[in-house]
Amino acid sequence: MVQVNGNYLKLKAGYLFPEIARRVKAFSEANPEAAIIRLGIGDVTEPLPEACRTAMKAAIDAMGTREGFHGYGPEQGYPWLREAIAAHDFQARGCDISAEEIFVSDGSKCDSSNILDILGEGNRIAVTDPVYPVYVDSNVMAGRTGEADASGQYGGLTYLPINAENGFTAQIPTEPVDLIYLCFPNNPTGAVASRAQLEAWVDYARAHDALILFDAAYEAFIQDPSLPHSIYEIEGARECAIEFRSFSKNAGFTGTRCALTVVPRGLKGTAANGEKVELWALWNRRQSTKFNGVSYIVQRGAEAVYSPEGQAQVKALIGFYMENAAIIRRELSAAGLQVYGGEQAPYVWLRTPQGLDSWGFFDHLLGRAHVVGTPGSGFGAAGEGYFRLSAFNSRANVEEAMRRIRAL
Numbered sequence: 001m002v003q004v005n006g007n008y009l010k011l012k013a014g015y016l017f018p019e020i021a022r023r024v025k026a027f028s029e030a031n032p033e034a035a036i037i038r039l040g041i042g043d044v045t046e047p048l049p050e051a052c053r054t055a056m057k058a059a060i061d062a063m064g065t066r067e068g069f070h071g072y073g074p075e076q077g078y079p080w081l082r083e084a085i086a087a088h089d090f091q092a093r094g095c096d097i098s099a100e101e102i103f104v105s106d107g108s109k110c111d112s113s114n115i116l117d118i119l120g121e122g123n124r125i126a127v128t129d130p131v132y133p134v135y136v137d138s139n140v141m142a143g144r145t146g147e148a149d150a151s152g153q154y155g156g157l158t159y160l161p162i163n164a165e166n167g168f169t170a171q172i173p174t175e176p177v178d179l180i181y182l183c184f185p186n187n188p189t190g191a192v193a194s195r196a197q198l199e200a201w202v203d204y205a206r207a208h209d210a211l212i213l214f215d216a217a218y219e220a221f222i223q224d225p226s227l228p229h230s231i232y233e234i235e236g237a238r239e240c241a242i243e244f245r246s247f248s249k250n251a252g253f254t255g256t257r258c259a260l261t262v263v264p265r266g267l268k269g270t271a272a273n274g275e276k277v278e279l280w281a282l283w284n285r286r287q288s289t290k291f292n293g294v295s296y297i298v299q300r301g302a303e304a305v306y307s308p309e310g311q312a313q314v315k316a317l318i319g320f321y322m323e324n325a326a327i328i329r330r331e332l333s334a335a336g337l338q339v340y341g342g343e344q345a346p347y348v349w350l351r352t353p354q355g356l357d358s359w360g361f362f363d364h365l366l367g368r369a370h371v372v373g374t375p376g377s378g379f380g381a382a383g384e385g386y387f388r389l390s391a392f393n394s395r396a397n398v399e400e401a402m403r404r405i406r407a408l
């Protein structure tokens, strides 16, 4: 008899994006003439930077020669890419992070789930509410939670509400927790954390021997030069934080796949016998056993992000999306909606108008403006009454979507 992983059966059915797809499909079958504009799913829309494509083409040609052929690479990533990442993303910002602490991977989504492999079952886990659903569901699958209640919250997790009242940066928990998932700039709310807020989290983590899992997938969208991009810009973070980064959103690698996780040497967890164990060694072992690296071609493409041309092209891409975000903010405000985010992140988070909950506003927007967004309640119970619009689209689509919303 084949037994299944019963933890999967605890997952709430009707996951957010399938439900959106179902409603959009039903609407477009009933209204085949409607030109639907999607400002929903967090995927980029603009083409890959030329510097990356040129580097990948050269890598493909090299693979066609005996001398330039590459088979299995290092599971941790090629040293030239790890060095470029350490130098440009960390050392240039004053972070004491070395190439050997960088683990190149095929995505932050999988890294932020896989990290649970090296962390014990008894950890008390805190997530924000609303939250990027991957953090919660991966804990459910790994058996680190209880069952979901009527509001969709899982037993055993500590939910930290983020809302307009606390500026969308969670309060430090009052109960002790061991693992804290933080994402800044934030998906879905578009909020960003100040240096003082990150310092408070690092202080908490050090005081409680806790680990911060810091998702910086959107760091490139930060516009205010006084804001930290990395948790390691905060003193003491090397002793209490792992950081996830990705080439998906800055360089449009959502379909190409390249990301990285930083695990500082000397960062420790505690074994059952009380012994301190270096997390770097466990992650290195985990990756060496279960992962065989990102393709040589893709790593060459990622390396090109750090060339002068690549840097200029990525900057232009980010600038383009942030201009979209500014248009969305401006037009929604003019339409009388209360908007948040969208200034240091490609997401605008808005309060749904009086009398409409998150799904009610979804149906209203789809039915009347033929615009698809994401209901805030899909990201957690505290997202109810909010709605996410993404800046990932063409200028023409963003402008047309805003015209239709203003005309409602």
Ligand SMILES: *Cc1c(COP(=O)(O)O)cnc(C)c1O
Residues within 6 Å of the ligand: 042, 106, 107, 108, 109, 110, 132, 183, 187, 215, 217, 245, 246, 247, 248, 249, 253, 254, 258, 259
């Ligand atoms: C898009 C996104 C990522 C990146 O995921 P990849 O697997 O690297 O494409 C990570 N975290 C959040 C919150 C995201 O929205």
